Amino acid sequence: MVQxxxxxxxxxxxxxxxxxxxxxxxxxxxPATISDLAEPFAISLTGMKKHVRVLEEAGLVVTEKVGRAxxxxxxxxRLDDAMAWITxxxxxxxxxxxxLDAYFTLRKGTQQ
Amino acid sequence: MVQxxxxxxxxxxxxxxxxxxxxxxxxxxxPATISDLAEPFAISLTGMKKHVRVLEEAGLVVTEKVGRAxxxxxxxxRLDDAMAWITxxxxxxxxxxxxLDAYFTLRKGTQQ
Numbered sequence: 475m476v477q478x479x480x481x482x483x484x485x486x487x488x489x490x491x492x493x494x495x496x497x498x499x500x501x502x503x504x505p506a507t508i509s510d511l512a513e514p515f516a517i518s519l520t521g522m523k524k525h526v527r528v529l530e531e532a533g534l535v536v537t538e539k540v541g542r543a544x545x546x547x548x549x550x551x552r553l554d555d556a557m558a559w560i561t562x563x564x565x566x567x568x569x570x571x572x573x574l575d576a577y578f579t580l581r582k583g584t585q586q
Numbered sequence: 587m588v589q590x591x592x593x594x595x596x597x598x599x600x601x602x603x604x605x606x607x608x609x610x611x612x613x614x615x616x617p618a619t620i621s622d623l624a625e626p627f628a629i630s631l632t633g634m635k636k637h638v639r640v641l642e643e644a645g646l647v648v649t650e651k652v653g654r655a656x657x658x659x660x661x662x663x664r665l666d667d668a669m670a671w672i673t674x675x676x677x678x679x680x681x682x683x684x685x686l687d688a689y690f691t692l693r694k695g696t697q698q
Contacts, residue, residue: 479604486602492591495671502678534675548679553672559607560669563646566614567660 478555481533485556488532493517494525498534498548505547507540590667593645597668600644605629606637610646610660617659619652 488494497511512522526546529535533551537544600606609623624634638658641647645663649656 479607482607483602483604486598489671490595490598490602492595495591495594498675498678502675502681552679553675557669557672557676559601560665560672563610563614563665564669566610567664 482555482559484532485534485551485553488528488534489556491525491528494529497522497525497529497546501535501546501548505545507543507545509543511546594667594671596644597646597663597665600640600646601668603637603640606641609634609637609641609658613647613658613660617657619655619657621655623658 493515496515500506500511500514508519508522508526511526512519515522517525526535526537526544530537530549533549534553535546536549537546539545605627608627612618612623612626620631620634620638623638624631627634629637638647638649638656642649642661644661646661646665647658648661649658651657
């Protein structure tokens with residue numbers, strides 16, 4: 475559960491920034507180097523590297539050294555757990571009284 | 587767009603903490619005071635107040651002064667935008683997998 479918590483923390487933190495969300499959108503279209511990613515944002519390479527590292531630590535991006543550049547593409551994290559969590563919250567919101575029931579169903583699902 | 591970005595930033599940041607996620611679960615069952623919320627976490631009232639303020643700023647919790655206590659309940663934010671964003675990312679991800687699949691099918695074909 476703690477491990478699961480840490481993973482969700484990293485995913486939600488990574489998503490809590492408009493530049494990082496745009497980077498994911500960009501990488502959804504095609505892989506790109508750090509320079510490619512930095513260019514539309516008028517951001518330094520160092521700044522973009524930091525954003526990419528946060529995404530990488532959350533599993534949302536993978537990077538690979540290709541020649542002198544670092545190629546970035548979408549990672550292996552599917553956001554299923556983040557989605558499950560948000561769905562769960564929405565259910566709470568819709569059926570406040572049945573909330574705990576939905577929670578235990580979610581817990582059961584993620585622990586399988 | 588910037589306003590929308592800022593809202594998503596606040597929502598994802600608020601969700602990026604296990605205590606805050608548990609508070610939402612707790613409030614999904616029933617409204618609670620700051621003291622009620624702090625108790626299971628062995629956290630100070632000040633610490634819990636800070637967490638509740640972050641959730642409140644994201645629209646996930648609303649609070650109301652009732653006598654000497656502050657009553658907290660689930661807020662009006664439905665997380666629809668956060669959900670839409672995650673759904674969009676998952677589509678990107680699936681499309682990427684389709685791409686990889688097509689790539690390996692192609693490779694397999696040319697190697698025969």
